[in-house]
Amino acid sequence: MGRVWLVWGVGVIAYIVAVLHRTSFGVSGLAATERFSISPSVLSGFVVLQIVVYAGMQIPAGVLLDRYGSRRMIASGALIMASAQMLLAVTESLPIAIAARVLVGIGDAMTFISVLRLVPQWFAPRRVPLVSQLTGIFGQIGQILSALPLMLLLNGPGWNFAYGSAASLGLLSFVLAVSVIRNSPPGLEVVAAPAGLREVGRQIRTVWARPGTRLGFFTHMGTQFSMTTFALLWGVPYLRS
Template sequence: MTTARAQLHDIGGRRAWVIWVVAVTVYMLAVFHRSSLGVAGLIALDRFSITGTELAFFTVLQLVVYAGMQVPVGVLLDRYGSRALLISGLVMMTLAQLAFAFTTSFGAAVVARALVGAGDAMVFVSVLRLVSAWFLVRQGSMLAQVTGLVGQMGAIIAAAPLSLVLHEFGWTKAFAGVSMIGVPLLVATACLVKDSPYERSEVVRVKVRALANSVRLVWGNPGTRLGMWSHFTSQFSMTVFALLWGYPFLVAGQGLTSREAGVLLTVMTAWVMVSGVVLGRLVSVVPFYRSWIVVGIVLAIATTWSVVLLWPGPAPMWLLVVLVCVTGSGGPASMVGFDLARSFTPAESLGRANGLVNIGGFVASLATMAAIGVILDLLEPRGADFYTLADFRVALCAQYAFWALGVVQILRYRRSAVAHLERLHPGAVEAMKRGEPFVHPGFNDREGV
């Protein structure tokens, strides 16, 4: 049973906001490190004497490591708390970026980027746990969205500003300099971040022999799976577009200049920030309809892509603007997955639940990236220089398979999740229909289904 704890700080008070500001700044730095290679690609080709395929391997590797770390990170988060994982992630990213700054070996650079991905994997779910611990449930939906959009500022900073620093000071000084940003943040995290507003932390000391069973219990809950499939279905299109195939599609397929393509990617990022605030407010007002909102956004994304891919010839600029905005809405929609999981998971297991949810979108992104690449290679064996709009039209249709699978699974687990709440937590569904948030009281032996 959960013992009473003396409350030392107000929920949603000044201390909570200080902790959130520090934590979200760490997340912004993580996104910056994750995106930093994007503007250094051409320089990296010369520095490491590699091909374009080997350069793309950096991005894929980071996502693989990030996704693969989510379950272990979730277990560690529930065991040791957010503060410990934020510190560990900062140390790992700082040392990895510093090594990346000085190495000229492709192999060593690959290891460094893998460590960046591992450190990055510890950050986001740690911040979400702090939001759940320090703020009211009604505040949580909005703050989760704001956390995501503030984090995207790291991608913006990794674009033009880092590009200028690279060209002004060179590879080693630029990457060594940005790696040092982690040092003051490390001090701030150690001094200011606290896992819980209560006297004793809510960290659960899970015994090693019980870990597999605890993860199985969390995964067996239909709410966790609903959150994971919501994340899977809504996030991947934006990630694939922003990180890999969007730029080639716009330039080689749609005939835009590099500058025009860059502006559209910036518009996408800006739209993610705006739509995130709106969606955060919406899901907090109508919690019972959160998964339907996700399905609606996914259908809007698929419909917009259909119009663009069926358009005779290159799409007009206004339609491409609509495309990047609607596709960008998938980012905030994917955050709803964490909010869904929180309704079915007590605080002491939230790290594992968030880790499992976070796997969804990145697995879908990797699979979609690979599928598009394979189709393009089959259609045009001569390489990227010869890709045409017709090739992209066929290859990008791979997205529909993942959208269809995801929507079917969301609808499936929505029914299971509602039935689960009605059976084990009478009154929870009615409360959410009235716009009231449901706070999970804790697992019992029937929670895992």
């Protein structure tokens, strides 16, 4: 039983770090305008592009998850985001910084669904709803890490050290994922047949036909818009200046 919680815990750590990466621009917007000599409209493009990539990658990430499993996806996502944050730590080039946020969106999209995939593989069915909810709740610790420690580093040692530290956390989650996470318990390996484009399209139509899917989609879109806008970009600039 201990290994079950260990595997899940490492997955949650990877998700916490992913949320830290996702929300890091929410506290560094003012510093970014100075570092890259950009206007607020260009700054907003960073986060909009990141979220568009994150949303657009959901279906491709799901297809890749079916083919390669949670361990590879979580590790790859962590490595991609760590590389992106290291790029941001060292560059003063606007195009490179934009490319780095695109990579954050890609790596972020690969993480949460991959961690959720671990839950039904490792836990009894009666525990799956609770553990799934706990996964999402604990993941938001990443926002606390960006709101407090990351901001302190930005205001203290500076941009390079702050984003370098975020990259180091990403590298740590990569190492933990490779070392600890397994797609399923021993003897219960999941064998997934890769699906072609036609089959993926059929599955999407089937899922979209369910009223619960549409309800969840539009509920998230309608209720999270203002919170996401505040948390990912405009909150700190608004409160401070």
